[in-house]
Amino acid sequence: MKTGMLLAALALPAISAAQQAYTLKGTLTTREPGAKAYLDRRVNGETFLDSAVLKNGHFEFKGTVKAPYLAMLVVDHKGAGLANQGMDMDRRLLYLDKGTILISGKDQISDAVISGSEVNKEHERYKLFISAYDTAMAGINSEFGAATAAQRNDTVFMNGLNARFHEAINTKKGLQRRFIRENPGSFFSIVALKELAVMNNMNLAELTPMYNGLTAALKKSPAGQEFYQSMETEKALGIGAPAPDFTQPDIHDKPVKLSDFKGKYVLLDFWASWCGPCRAENPNVVAAYKKFHDRNFVVLSVSLDQPGKKAAWLGAIEKDGLQDFVHVSDLKYWDNAVARQYGVRGVPTNYLIAPDGRIIAKNLRGDQLDKRLGELVSR
CATH class of the missing domain: 3.40.30.10 (Glutaredoxin)
Structure with missing residues (x-):
């Protein structure tokens, strides 16, 4: 996986909001010469890739965001270039948000600890909440990866994996619905709504009540307004509506x-x-x-x-x-x-x-x- 690593679900139109400055400071105990860090993010369909040389294990990125924004942080320990990292690249998803975000660890950025950021703390809580899905998917991927050619051509074997995959997806949907109900003011309730919107083809009959149950503050936030606009767009594209010309x-x-x-x-x-x-x-x-x-x-x-x-x-x-x-x-x-x-x-x-x-x-x-x-x- 190279650049452009973020989910499609995050590609909704941007909402106008005041830009806020962030600083991302990283520290690793490794001191390999030539090591570089890369910050990969996508804004309105365009990929932005920043880089910073690690100096005595330290690196820093600065920028602005309108709201918490998902990005991929990658550390190239050998200085070989991002395109040569392969599938085992050292990477970490995190959210860029106003203020100073600290990330520190030993050998791998993937195992590093993030501090100084409430949104990333909440992200860890959300990931834990839906971790049953990740555990199930890890098992499915592991079993598929270890399968022989004969097993991959075996309809019974593949149908079994497929059934478990759909069960895992349903588990994730159920956990996301529960998270939204129990956390009406969390930014990650909007994140969960976005994913559910993709998985259920923007079924407004399900999404609208969940959105209406969010706190007024979250609905007024840039992320909340963004999701509301996506629902309004969907309403205008319902069965029987005129297809917009282009x-x-x-x-x-x-x-x-x-x-x-x-x-x-x-x-x-x-x-x-x-x-x-x-x-x-x-x-x-x-x-x-x-x-x-x-x-x-x-x-x-x-x-x-x-x-x-x-x-x-x-x-x-x-x-x-x-x-x-x-x-x-x-x-x-x-x-x-x-x-x-x-x-x-x-x-x-x-x-x-x-x-x-x-x-x-x-x-x-x-x-x-x-x-x-x-x-x-x-x-």
């Missing part, structure tokens, strides 16, 4: 509008070349297109590929056989203008739009798209 460049940099396809059934499909689940879903979309394209159906595909990654985007189109779709992107990653307009918090995400421009279905997976189109075009 313009974005295609693979030849020519402008394409959603309204260009009025009079047709349109699958507005958000994906990216780097998204494994998207690539796994592509064959289903291709199959539906081949079956219904001559019955007034088009696929308008919006890629959340990263700046400078047009070749990866085009390569995925070619490899997955998506050449007959209409493809657009501004190559701004999670800051893609259409994704922000539609409140996209994770990919794949899709909207099925009727010939009159109304949204008639969301997040159709597997054979659901085929079945829904079959119902519509046979009327």
